[in-house]
Amino acid sequence: MTDPLIPPRLRDDCFAMPQGVSWVPVEEALERLREILQPVAGTELLPGRDALGRILAEDAVARRSNPPRANSAVDGYGFAHAATGEGVQRLPLVAGRAAAGQPFSGAVPPGQAIRILTGAILPEGVDTVVLEEDCATDGATVAFDGPAKPRANTRRAGEDVAEGAVALRAGHRLRPPDLALLAALGIAKVTVFRPLRVGVLSTGDEIVDDPGGAAAPHQIYDANRPMLLALAERWDCAPVDLGHVPDDPAAIAATLHRGAAEADVILTSGGASAGDEDHVSALLRARGTLSSWRIAMKPGRPLALALWNGIPVFGLPGNPVAALVCALIFARPALSSMAGAGWAAPQGFTVPAAFSKRKKAGRREYLRARLDSEGRAEVFASEGSGRISGLSWATGLVELPDAAAEITPGIPVRYLPYSSFGL
Ligand code: AMP
Ligand code: MG
DSSP, X not given: OOOTTSOOOOOTTTTOOOTXXXXXXXXXXXXXXXXXXXXXXXXXXXXXXXXXXXXXXXXXXXXXXBSSSOEESSSEEEEOGGGOOSEEEEEEEEEEEEBTTBOOOSBOOTTOEEEEOTTOBOOBTOOEEEEGGGXXXXXXXXXEEEOOOTTTTXXXXXXXXXTTSEEEOTTOBOOHHHHHHHHHTTOOEEEEEOOOEEEEEEEOTTEESOTTSOOOTTOEEOOHHHHHHHHHHHTTOEEEEEEEEOSOHHHHHHHHHXXXXXXXXXXXXXXXXXXXXXXXXXXXXXXXXXXXXXXXXXXXXOEEEEEETTEEEEEEOSSHHHHHHHIIIXXXXXXXXXXXXXXXXXXXXXEEBSSOEEEOTTOEEEEEEEEOTTSOEEEOSOOOTTOTHHHHHOSEXXXXXXXXXXXXXXXXXXXXXXXXXTO
């Protein structure tokens, strides 16, 4: 018997680009990835309060209406609208009151009124409430100016969500307000995807793991791994630290084996181009599953895509700036799709530029950017791909189109805040 929870495996050649394709536009690369990738994580049943950040694997259906019964939206006096009219209304008050959690058990006769508080179920005979501030009372009678609007200041049963209705769709990632909705609708448990396990691996003979440790002049601290692990965490995935390996094919292969066993997808950084020291791509090519997507984008050299034991491997550039941009543009929607939340495109904003730049046609460019006090996008002074400080200086990216562009101050540009990438 086949297990219904095992998704169809990706074919070894799934990342192959059509023959003859040289530079792939960003949109086309995204479209291809979107077609190829699908949810891979299994599911589990969790109490709503433990499901923050999880993705619904099934629709969440209301077990109860919200509100469950018609009730008062204000503190005031309730009565039957049909027995009231224009001008000053004086209605005798019935004994007792209706409050939240303390329903009034009797009926209110037509032409009479009852003291009612916010959240109280409308007693039998009450369909309209007048606000306390619009009333005068001596304790025995209540007076107000008619006409009242029928059903004023009341909430219909199920006016928010009706029992049996889909409250949240499969694929939705649960945020704090969603937990309120689930609880209100009596949904105690939800079927969610298990967090996508994201393996992160750094490569390079020059890389040193521990920023607290010693580093020789030719060595640099591993900047990508903490960043990529933190991205995975921010994206509600389960980060799997695969550590750092030198530029040694056997060591890289051993770590990819481990990663394929412990993770659902692997992000590598470094060694992904086609040069002599690009051991990740050499290894993946030797295994026959590599496809180097030459994406028409700056920053970012080829994005290496491959399968290792059936697990997708995203070979990100080594430069931290390029690694981040490629992770935000490609890995984020890909991981979102694999995690079960569907493809995730960032929500951009059009803002005036605070900078000048001329670009040629043929590739998309991402610049480290932030908004100035007038809401215009300024960009980091250097476009150097090794300038990690620019990533911290920035609050997002400016995306310049594939076509040629001549940007001068005031020209609208597309700004993608880090928050639009879930950072
Ligand atoms: P590569 O893609 O391996 O050719 O690396 C490109 C550049 O990024 C080189 O200058 C590397 O030293 C640097 N680099 C690679 N991996 C990392 C890393 N994990 N942290 C910081 N810099 C890196
Ligand atoms: Mg390298």
